[in-house]
Every structure is written in C-alpha cells, then in structure tokens.
Amino acid sequence: MPRTPLTKTQIIAHARDLGAESVGFAPVSRWDDFAGVPPNFRPRAIWPLAKTVIVIAVPLWLPIVEAAPSQLGREQYIITNELLDEVSYRLAVFLNRHGHAAINLPRDGQGEPEVLAETPTAIFSHVWAGQLAGLGVVGRSRALLTKAYGPRQRLISVFTDLELEGDPVLTEDFCGDCHDCEKICPSRALTSQPGKRLADFNLAACAGEGKRLRVAFRNPCGFCIKVCPVGEDRQLFGSTNTQKYFDEAAALAANPNAPEYQDWLHIRKYGGFPLPEDPISIR
Amino acid sequence: MSLRAPTPLTKAEIVAEAKRLGAVLVGFAPVGRWAEHGDLSWEFDPQRLWPQTKTVIAIAIPSLLPITEATAPAVYRSQYTNTNQLLDEIAYRLSAFLNRHGHAAFNICRDGYGEGVMKVRPIAVFSHVWAGHYAGIGEVGWNHCLVTREFGPRHRLVSVLTALELEGDPMVEENSLCNKCQLCQKACPTQAFSGNRHKDRRSNMNKFACFSRRDKFKIQQACGYCLKVCPVGEDRKLYQSLKVNHYFEERKAYFAANKISLDPVHPLNIET
Numbered sequence: 367m368p369r370t371p372l373t374k375t376q377i378i379a380h381a382r383d384l385g386a387e388s389v390g391f392a393p394v395s396r397w398d399d400f401a402g403v404p405p406n407f408r409p410r411a412i413w414p415l416a417k418t419v420i421v422i423a424v425p426l427w428l429p430i431v432e433a434a435p436s437q438l439g440r441e442q443y444i445i446t447n448e449l450l451d452e453v454s455y456r457l458a459v460f461l462n463r464h465g466h467a468a469i470n471l472p473r474d475g476q477g478e479p480e481v482l483a484e485t486p487t488a489i490f491s492h493v494w495a496g497q498l499a500g501l502g503v504v505g506r507s508r509a510l511l512t513k514a515y516g517p518r519q520r521l522i523s524v525f526t527d528l529e530l531e532g533d534p535v536l537t538e539d540f541c542g543d544c545h546d547c548e549k550i551c552p553s554r555a556l557t558s559q560p561g562k563r564l565a566d567f568n569l570a571a572c573a574g575e576g577k578r579l580r581v582a583f584r585n586p587c588g589f590c591i592k593v594c595p596v597g598e599d600r601q602l603f604g605s606t607n608t609q610k611y612f613d614e615a616a617a618l619a620a621n622p623n624a625p626e627y628q629d630w631l632h633i634r635k636y637g638g639f640p641l642p643e644d645p646i647s648i649r
Numbered sequence: 650m651s652l653r654a655p656t657p658l659t660k661a662e663i664v665a666e667a668k669r670l671g672a673v674l675v676g677f678a679p680v681g682r683w684a685e686h687g688d689l690s691w692e693f694d695p696q697r698l699w700p701q702t703k704t705v706i707a708i709a710i711p712s713l714l715p716i717t718e719a720t721a722p723a724v725y726r727s728q729y730t731n732t733n734q735l736l737d738e739i740a741y742r743l744s745a746f747l748n749r750h751g752h753a754a755f756n757i758c759r760d761g762y763g764e765g766v767m768k769v770r771p772i773a774v775f776s777h778v779w780a781g782h783y784a785g786i787g788e789v790g791w792n793h794c795l796v797t798r799e800f801g802p803r804h805r806l807v808s809v810l811t812a813l814e815l816e817g818d819p820m821v822e823e824n825s826l827c828n829k830c831q832l833c834q835k836a837c838p839t840q841a842f843s844g845n846r847h848k849d850r851r852s853n854m855n856k857f858a859c860f861s862r863r864d865k866f867k868i869q870q871a872c873g874y875c876l877k878v879c880p881v882g883e884d885r886k887l888y889q890s891l892k893v894n895h896y897f898e899e900r901k902a903y904f905a906a907n908k909i910s911l912d913p914v915h916p917l918n919i920e921t
Contacts, residue, residue, distance in 0.1 A: 427755035602751070
C-alpha cells in the first residue's frame with residue numbers, strides 16, 4: 367500500500383469525527399528515559415515499528431460520576447469503553463488505509479477484577495501516555511488530570527509507524543496538595559508518602575471495592591475522580607463545592623431526606639441492587 | 650483541551666448533529682411539562698435527577714418491522730443489542746457536542762437495569778417513554794409504549810438532559826395516534842395489559858407478567874408482540890405489512906397444527 371501523506375490536523379479531524387474529544391501526539395522517544403514506565407511497557411518494546419503514540423480522551427459526565435455508585439455510572443463506563451475501542455480501532459484502520467501501519471491498544475487491559483489480583487498491570491499505560499502526549503498531568507490519585515475535565519475522562523492509545531511532531535508536554539502541575547482523593551477513597555487504596563508527589567496505590571483494595579459494587583451492577587466506584595477539584599467541568603455542571611461529598615454521610619444520618627442529596631440518592635436507587643451500606647458512608 | 654464559553658446553539662443545529670450521529674426522531678421537552686401534566690410523581694421529574702435540567706432531548710431510532718414481527722430470537726436479540734448500543738453512543742456524543750459548546754448536558758442510558766434487577770425493582774431511573782411523549786415524538790399508548798406516527802411503537806428511545814433552554818416541540822394530540830384498539834392487549838402472551846378503554850387513558854400493565862416470559866424462555870428472549878401487532882406507523886406501509894390480523898391467524902394455525910389448547914402463555918414460535 368503506498369504511503370499517502372497525512373497531517374496531524376487531518377488525523378485529529380478524523381479522530382474527532384469518530385467520537386474523540388481530545389487528541390494528543392507523543393513520539394515514542396519520550397518514553398526512552400522516562401522513569402514512570404518500565405522498559406518492557408514502553409511503546410517500542412510492545413511494537414517495534416512504533417514511532418508515534420496517539421492518545422485519545424473521552425470525558426465522563428460529572429453529574430453521573432458524583433452520584434456513584436449507580437447503575438447509570440456503570441452504563442456510562444460501558445458506553446465510553448465501547449466508544450474508545452471503536453474510535454481507536456477505526457483511527458488505526460484510517461492510518462493503515464493511508465499506508466501508515468497502526469494498531470490500537472485495548473482501553474482496558476484486564477479481564478474481570480479477579481484478573482487484576484493476579485496480574486495487576488495492563489499491557490500499556492494510557493495514563494502516562496496522556497501526560498507524554500501533552501493532554502494533562504498525572505495527579506496524586508494516578509489518574510490523568512486535564513484542564514477541562516480534571517480526572518474525569520477515559521483514555522486510549524493508537525501506535526503508528528508514522529512520524530509526527532509531538533505536542534508540548536504540560537509544564538504546569540495542576541494537581542495541588544489537597545489529598546482529597548486519598549481522604550475520600552472508601553477502600554483506603556491511596557497512601558501518600560512524605561516527599562512523594564504520587565500516592566502509593568493499593569490495587570487489590572481498589573479492585574475489592576469494584577468487585578463489591580459489581581455484584582450490585584453499580585461499579586465502578588470513582589470516588590477519587592468525583593472529588594477532584596480540578597476541571598472546568600465543575601463550573602460547567604455547577605458543582606464546585608467538593609466539601610459536599612465529605613459532608614454527605616453526616617447530613618444523611620441527620621436527615622435521610624436532606625434535599626441537597628436527593629438527586630444522587632435517586633440515581634443510586636434504580637437499576638442496580640441495593641448495597642448493604644446504602645447510602646454510602648464516608649470513612 | 651479547554652472548555653469554551655457558551656456558544657449559541659439552535660435547535661436545528663442540535664437536530665442536525667443528532668441525525669449525523671444516527672438519530673432518526675428528535676424532540677425537545679421543556680422540563681416544566683413533567684409537573685404541568687403530572688403523569689409521573691415528582692421522583693421521576695428530570696429535575697429530581699439533575700436540578701439544573703431545563704430541556705430534555707428525546708431521541709428515537711426504529712426497530713425494523715420484518716425483524717420485530719418474525720419474533721425470531723437470534724435476529725430480534727441482535728436488533729435489540731445493536732439499537733441499544735447505537736442509542737447510547739448517539740446520546741453520549743450529543744452530550745459531548747453540547748458540553749463542547751458550553752451547555753451542560755449528559756445522557757441517561759437507554760436501559761436502566763442490571764441483570765435480574767427488574768424482578769426486584771422494575772422501575773428505571775428515568776422514563777424515556779414519557780420524555781418522548783413530552784417532546785412530541787409520539788404519545789404513550791395503551792401498551793405503555795410511545796406510539797409514533799412513523800414507527801408506531803417499533804422504535805427505541807434515549808434521552809439527553811441539558812441546562813440549555815430550548816423551545817419545546819408541540820406535543821401529540823391525545824388519542825390521535827393510539828385509538829385504544831387494544832390489539833396489543835389481545836396479542837400479549839402473558840396477559841400483562843388490562844383495563845377499560847372507555848374509562849382509562851391507557852391500560853394497567855403488570856410488569857411482572859411481562860418479564861415472566863423472559864424468565865421462562867431464557868435465551869429465546871424475543872417477545873415484542875405488543876409492538877408488532879400495533880396497526881399505527883408508516884413503517885407498515887413501507888414494509889407492506891398492513892394486515893395485523895395475520896398475527897392472530899398465525900397463532901390459531903399454530904395451536905391447531907400442534908393440537909394444543911389456546912394457552913396464551915405459550916409462545917407461538919417456540920421450537921419444539
């Protein structure tokens with residue numbers, strides 16, 4: 367197949383037409399000396415032809431994320447997963463059709479939560495790829511934080527042998543020192559160590575909570591992403607008071623019909639099975 | 650990636666984007682219509698779900714009549730799954746389109762149940778059927794489905810809630826589409842519908858009876874008799890399937906040929 371030139375603008379336009387919200391480019395050399403990703407998880411180790419990693423993000427809607435755990439949240443997770451897989455697969459086909467070899471990496475490299483317990487590492491980190499492609503910065507909770515949606519988006523990557531200019535890596539660190547993700551985590555999976563920017567992550571604890579919610583069709587948890595004060599979406603959706611999440615348990619204990627929480631309680635009530643700790647408590 | 654300040658969007662632009670994404674019918678319901686008409690309790694008002702809601706955008710895509718009327722499990726199931734996935738994608742991407750223009754919006758998934766939950770709590774978080782009714786896509790008929798001029802009840806629905814104020818579409822005049830012929834009630838293999846057409850606006854529906862068929866025939870999850878039998882819909886003409894009596898004759902012929910008494914719970918097409 368002859369190679370037809372393709373510009374970044376054309377690739378972005380096609381990806382957006384397929385459903386991508388934002389698109390970033392990272393030359394594979396950016397992984398070479400990057401300590402965040404071990405050598406055998408870098409693009410060239412996975413696929414030797416890779417020259418550029420194209421990272422794609424689609425957002426999660428705050429009003430659904432903040433009502434978790436709910437079946438509506440689970441469906442949002444499924445919808446975005448399906449969309450990501452479709453966008454990245456079709457973008458790879460688009461590149462191949464123009465003579466540039468490309469493959470899409472799966473958006474979620476694990477099977478069920480049980481697999482996470484045995485093999486707690488995905489084939490490739492889309493989160494670090496997102497940082498290296500200039501979409502955002504990895505925050506304390508180890509999610510990618512973007513200016514637009516904070517940690518409320520899902521990611522996928524396409525590897526291609528087409529050389530493309532990388533997007534500038536963000537230099538501003540907009541993950542502050544609030545530790546709110548760590549404080550709100552119901553499974554205590556995040557633990558900050560003095561002097562370390564990222565929290566230590568206990569994946570088994572996180573997966574355990576996911577499993578508990580999944581039985582009720584109400585996974586994923588997503589407390590660490592709802593609580594994050596970063597993101598212009600907070601303004602857009604009119605939900606800027608993150609203290610509300612911490613006050614919830616006490617407010618509902620005092621008055622189960624507290625009007626400011628009725629929307630979330632409604633969303634949690636339908637579509638999934640009740641959970642023993644409904645409404646959720648903040649520990 | 651940075652969110653823009655609100656950019657004006659017209660209804661025509663939103664409809665065009667929805668159709669580009671795969672929507673066939675699109676309607677707009679101002680949120681006040683829920684309280685104004687009072688068909689549902691406050692708990693199922695869109696503002697209960699999200700207090701900032703100003704408009705609900707209802708979207709429908711058709712279920713194709715020849716597949717619906719064949720009541721054949723594999724193709725019926727596949728049509729159901731495909732339309733579900735398409736609906737969710739349309740609604741999610743239309744929400745992204747609105748958010749990108751600075752108008753807060755999110756989609757409510759088309760099917761609000763985990764496996765087995767219907768048996769415990771057969772109520773979804775939000776009624777897309779009533780949203781379609783208030784958005785003027787159709788009217789809620791005797792069988793509790795949204796009866797539309799284009800496809801009768803043979804379509805599937807999804808909704809987007811937005812904080813953007815938009816003019817509502819005119820609602821369908823009462824009983825102008827569903828004239829309560831009650832063929833849906835007669836055809837239902839589980840006798841889920843009951844009521845008096847002279848007194849009631851629509852039937853009483855026994856949801857548990859409706860699901861019982863699904864439980865009984867597990868993998869052969871094809872029913873939709875109340876959909877295929879409905880004489881309303883321009884799709885009947887398109888597919889040259891105007892004789893709804895055909896379905897009832899099939900039933901009699903099936904029972905006669907198999908020398909079994911008329912048991913309404915027995916599915917017509919079960920492989921024996």
